[in-house]
Amino acid sequence: MISWRTALLPPALAIAFAMALSSVALLISGANPMEAFAAMGAQLFKGTTAVDTVNLATVYYFAGLAVAIGFQMNLFNIGVEGQYRFAAVIAAIVGAAMELPPVLHVLAILAVAMLSGAAYALLPAILKVTRGVSEVITTIMLNSIVFGIVAYLISADQFGVQRGNNISTAQIPETGWIPGIPLGEAGTMFGAVFLAIAMGVGYWFLLNRTRFGFELQASGESPTAATAGGVSAKRMTMIAMLLSGAVAGLIAMPELLGRDHVYAMTATQGYGFTGIAVALLGRNHPAGVAFGALLWAFLDKSAVSLESIGIPREIATIIQGTIVLSVVVAYEIVKRAELAAEQRRVGRQTRNGMPASVSQGGAV
């Protein structure tokens, strides 16, 4: 049973600690922390920044979910980074080559993206299951290799198209775009926001309301117990890795189908790594991950606001790194405190001469 206190206190503590630490860094560099935090707070009420934050959070949400699926199975899919970039470049090439009616075209591109993401996760999954090779090392290597693959596929000899100074894939026809939601002055919100919400609900349903989700979590918690219950840990590892890769394939889709319509060498990188942090912040819970994605996007956008008042933008990165580390530490501390409180409560009960009831932590 997880109480509200255990769930919400650690992130709050972590944010407070990160703010304190970054205040120190700000003071050392001679800036006023109050001014910096005021600037960060003020950006929330600027329409354009708010819309940008939500758009970026959509991308991060997919990344967070992709990593969270792996975490459920005790798998550390650090390769989300490579999987999403591979999927993005394949989806962009295939999407530009297809001619389909509007909705079908989008669905086809999404399917291609998910399949390519899963395909790029296949090798680490196979090596993990058959040879026992750590998925962490293989996926890290594949993360680097994807740079080469993207450069190769976008080169002029293969599928690249020169546009001005920049080389990219050919443009996806308009039937393959996901229409945005125009919000006037503030800009356009990605239509993929709804896809992200649907994905979050699907993830929650899969984990908490299906047999598969139960088996996945069971084999993540204790492979031996799961095996005793007839669940093959290897099969679960394989499926979790491929599912994670498939969701990772969607990460670049909001930007590809909602804004850029081409995939270029200069496309933003690093969403996969962000996904790890976001999943950690959200404790793999769909709502938690959404919160983590929004917080991370907000901090990213803060870098710009900070720079405009003359504060180094790296302070935002430091806040992010501190939050990740302190959130895990804070969860641990709160857990220990709860455990100690529990023991004290049980101790008091037994001293009074009455054995503790089960609901108070006593023996059955």
Added chain:
Amino acid sequence: MPGWLRGVLWAVVAISVLSTTSYLTGLDSLTSSNTSQTALRLALPILFAALGGLWAERAGVINIGLEGMMILGTWGAAWGAYYGGVWAGLLAAILFGALGGLLHAVATVTFGVNHIVSGVAINLLGLGVTKYLANIVFEPLSGNPRQSPPVPKFETYSATFLSDWLAELEQAQRVGISDAAGLLHGLVTQVSPLAMIALLLVPLSYLVLWRTRFGLRLRSCGENPVAAESLGVNVYVHKYLALLISGGLAGMGGASLVLLAGGADYLENQTNGRGYIGLAAMIFGNWRPGGLLGGAALFGYSDGLQLSAGGEAVLALCYGAVLLLAVIAVVQLVRRRWLAAALSAVAAGVLYYVYWANDELPRELIPYTPHFVTIIILAVAAQKLRPPKAIGKRYRRGEDD
């Protein structure tokens, strides 16, 4: 077979495969002194990182934060060297790396945080902190927040007599001997003190970890901390020390990117995943000092080859792999292991087709040769590995496992 003999045997096999390949394909660059010199320079950061990984993991702590500690080391090295010369730079790099190790120890040992999670956070934090520091300290000096001003580099030394003699041999173009001489020539010419330190640290790590009381206690924390504690070993202290040393070594790895002649000064993203490759080299080396030296040499060599000789040489490396696989297939046939023999033969056939069908590999993929080699090697090697028993497990005093 004792470990050192196996190492020598592998070295002989590697050199003979390379010299046969270079003879058959007519590519001298496979065994030129230039290649091995570049390989040594490129292997150093990986070797340091792998040693760092060894110390941490032998004490039972997975250290995926090596990358972040290396990044901290690159900044420390540039900062120290700019103000106090190369040795101050090395010292600062060690201190900065150890700071990262300390953070990892606080998170994983004291607070019981998942080791990988903490490592990833340290990688993030290392990058953020160095960027921030570079912005404050280096920007006014170099005008570029991503780069440090030029820093002094280590001087290099050559074993003159040996080096000249080997150079003569290399020129003689005799099969086998000239190849071995070429490779050796690169290793004794223009060697920096840092390279000597790194190579000395391998036997030193072995001696300390396997031949001293302290080392035995440290390793027992990685195998069975509960038993260690019951014998009076302070597990927390040993893990903290191991991580401090691990971070210091990773920091030295960062320094070897900055302080070697021919390398860049501090540059953003200059580590480029070498911390992870170092970890892979250590796993490849079966958590042993000698093995990780082999792993680092392998990755350094494939990296040096693609850098100094380009795609043609990498293709020739495929050819060498065909030869090696053919030998393995024959050995497995003799041992009557049919499946292994068949698999080796098939892999050799596929690789030979790649070699035969292509004149050159895609230019964009060549820089990732070491990464491909890592995956292939791990896939082939991972079965016989024996990691420390209690690796990655949380340990709290007084709690049974």
